C-alpha cells in the first residue's frame with residue numbers, strides 16, 4: 160500500500176477546475192493526496208456510458224481505490240465546460256447519474272458529486 164492517504168477525483172481536463180477541486184477534497188476528507196482522473200466532461204461520459212473513456216475511468220478508479228487505498232471518490236461537474244457544453248440543470252442531472260454509475264461498480268469507497276461555479280467555488284451537488 161502507498162504511503163499517505165488518498166482520495167480520488169474524476170474531474171474535467173479543464174485546468175481551471177483542478178486547484179479548487181484538489182483543495183476542497185483535501186480539506187473535506189483530510190487526505191494527503193488526491194488521485195486525478197481527468198476527461199473532457201466526465202459527467203457526460205459516465206452518465207451516457209461513452210466508451211472507451213468509461214472503461215478507462217473505471218480502471219483508473221480501481222487503481223486509486225485498491226492500490227492507494229482511496230475511500231472517497233468525488234465526481235466534478237463545472238461551469239463553462241467545453242467537453243460538455245450544457246446548462247447547469249443538465250450538468251446536475253448527468254453528474255447525479257454519474258454518481259449512480261460509479262456506485263454500481265461496487266468499489267469500497269464513498270461516491271459523491273460537486274459543482275464548480277463561475278467563480279470557481281466548489282459546492283456539493
Ligand SMILES: [Zn+2]
Pocket residue numbers: 171172173199200237239240241242243
Ligand atoms: Zn469541462
